[in-house]
Amino acid sequence: MKNKNLISITDFSKEEYLQVLSLAEEFEKNPVQKIAEGKVVASLFFEPSTRTRLSFESAANRLGAKIVGFADSASSSTSKGESLVDTIKTVCCYSDLIVMRHPLEGSARLASEVATVPVINAGDGANQHPTQCMLDLYSIKKTQGTLDNLHIALVGDLKYGRTVHSLVEAMCNFNTTFHLVSPVSLKLPSSVKMHIKERNLTYYQYTEIQDAIDKVDILYMTRVQRERFLDIQDYEKVKNSCILEKSLMDNVKKSMKILHPLPRVNEIHSNVDSTPQAYYFQQAQNGVYVRQALISLILGLK
Amino acid sequence: MSKKELIVSAIENGTVIDHIASDKLFQVIKILNLENCSNQILFGTNLNSSKFGTKAIIKIQNKYFERYEINKIAIVAPTATLIKIANYEVIEKFNLNLPHEIEGIVKCFNPKCITNHEQVMQKFTVLDANQIKLQCHYCQKITKEETLNFL
Numbered sequence: 162m163k164n165k166n167l168i169s170i171t172d173f174s175k176e177e178y179l180q181v182l183s184l185a186e187e188f189e190k191n192p193v194q195k196i197a198e199g200k201v202v203a204s205l206f207f208e209p210s211t212r213t214r215l216s217f218e219s220a221a222n223r224l225g226a227k228i229v230g231f232a233d234s235a236s237s238s239t240s241k242g243e244s245l246v247d248t249i250k251t252v253c254c255y256s257d258l259i260v261m262r263h264p265l266e267g268s269a270r271l272a273s274e275v276a277t278v279p280v281i282n283a284g285d286g287a288n289q290h291p292t293q294c295m296l297d298l299y300s301i302k303k304t305q306g307t308l309d310n311l312h313i314a315l316v317g318d319l320k321y322g323r324t325v326h327s328l329v330e331a332m333c334n335f336n337t338t339f340h341l342v343s344p345v346s347l348k349l350p351s352s353v354k355m356h357i358k359e360r361n362l363t364y365y366q367y368t369e370i371q372d373a374i375d376k377v378d379i380l381y382m383t384r385v386q387r388e389r390f391l392d393i394q395d396y397e398k399v400k401n402s403c404i405l406e407k408s409l410m411d412n413v414k415k416s417m418k419i420l421h422p423l424p425r426v427n428e429i430h431s432n433v434d435s436t437p438q439a440y441y442f443q444q445a446q447n448g449v450y451v452r453q454a455l456i457s458l459i460l461g462l463k
Numbered sequence: 464m465s466k467k468e469l470i471v472s473a474i475e476n477g478t479v480i481d482h483i484a485s486d487k488l489f490q491v492i493k494i495l496n497l498e499n500c501s502n503q504i505l506f507g508t509n510l511n512s513s514k515f516g517t518k519a520i521i522k523i524q525n526k527y528f529e530r531y532e533i534n535k536i537a538i539v540a541p542t543a544t545l546i547k548i549a550n551y552e553v554i555e556k557f558n559l560n561l562p563h564e565i566e567g568i569v570k571c572f573n574p575k576c577i578t579n580h581e582q583v584m585q586k587f588t589v590l591d592a593n594q595i596k597l598q599c600h601y602c603q604k605i606t607k608e609e610t611l612n613f614l
Contacts, residue, residue, distance in 0.1 A: 169603075244581055245577065245581055246581060246582075246583075263577075265575055265576065265577040265580055265602075266573060266575050266577065266602035266603070266604070267576050267577040267578060267600075267601025267602035267603070268577040268601075270577075270600070270601045271578075271581065271583055271601055285577075285602075286602075287575070288602055288603060352605070
């Protein structure tokens with residue numbers, strides 16, 4: 162995997178994801194390994210982010226690498242009108258690896274084509290966010306002991322949620338049964354469902370969370386964003402159908418875990434946080450181990 | 464016996480683009496920039512076609528098209544046949560096929576695609592040879608006939 166770019170979840174094979182996940186497990190046991198001393202990681206966030214940027218930087222620090230970069234484009238030459246291509250070519254002179262987030266779709270692919278160092282996509286607009294997907298896979302494997310033959314419910318905005326799309330694509334490799342819970346207007350697009358159908362996997366569609374919750378091993382929650390609706394009344398009608406609260410959890414599987422890519426707004430009531438099924442904050446922590454694994458594999462240190 | 468007559472006269476040397484859908488004639492003329500071409504050009508539309516009911520045809524004297532131009536025609540008029548003529552004889556005749564990948568012809572319809580903000584060669588994978596379904600190499604979004612714009 163040395164020098165490989167990670168732009169889209171489909172850039173890595175199933176074997177490669179599994180290799181990342183097993184190395185992440187090793188980092189979880191032993192998080193501080195200064196194997197990247199002397200390496201420089203460029204962290205280019207053309208758009209603000211809390212979790213992704215901090216967990217990448219935390220991962221690089223725990224590996225002993227130094228970080229250069231910026232946390233929003235206002236503090237880079239982009240604000241003077243520099244093109245992305247020029248910024249990337251310049252940053253390559255100063256670093257061994259680029260981690261980038263950018264609001265425009267396809268920006269990371271373009272960066273990887275002009276860069277002389279490997280590029281990890283930390284989110285390009287609504288397009289791809291592959292490291293989120295890898296940490297979701299890691300969290301599923303860690304909590305269920307396996308990725309194979311699971312029942313997964315995906316809840317909320319299945320139409321626009323990029324994490325949902327990548328996760329569906331990745332989980333299609335593991336004989337998953339999908340339970341898709343969303344308002345009718347935010348159903349999983351057919352271009353994503355196509356992957357499920359190609360593998361002859363089973364999926365069910367629901368509009369209410371309670372119809373799926375007792376059947377599944379993983380409940381993957383996402384935000385239903387008000388700005389996706391043209392008519393505010395439509396939003397008011399559906400907003401509560403995808404809200405999880407403790408009273409819905411009386412008959413769930415004991416081993417079921419609730420994931421959420423965060424930030425959440427109101428879709429998971431805070432009374433769920435103390436249940437044994439709540440896993441979303443540990444999930445965010447797993448991001449560091451997965452990113453340590455990715456950085457060290459791409460830099461060729463493991 | 465009725466006398467057969469060519470509605471659009473024959474050319475001595477050049478290219479005939481036949482079997483264009485009638486309503487695509489002017490689009491083909493536009494994307495090939497024929498309005499700025501000084502060669503002799505004959506064209507007709509809403510002509511009878513045994514294959515399609517009606518069709519359009521363009522005949523261009525002394526002009527043979529490059530690959531990228533042929534790809535453009537294939538996107539607008541996938542049913543077209545290209546015929547190369549020399550000394551009033553057909554020297555080559557072929558149906559158009561969309562290539563697997565196209566570059567530098569079409570604009571990605573997605574306003575948030577990086578290619579609409581930086582100077583980048585637009586690249587697409589052709590997902591379906593029979594309809595316009597072009598997946599952007601960068602943003603992955605699919606440009607369809609309704610959202611098609613040429614560069």
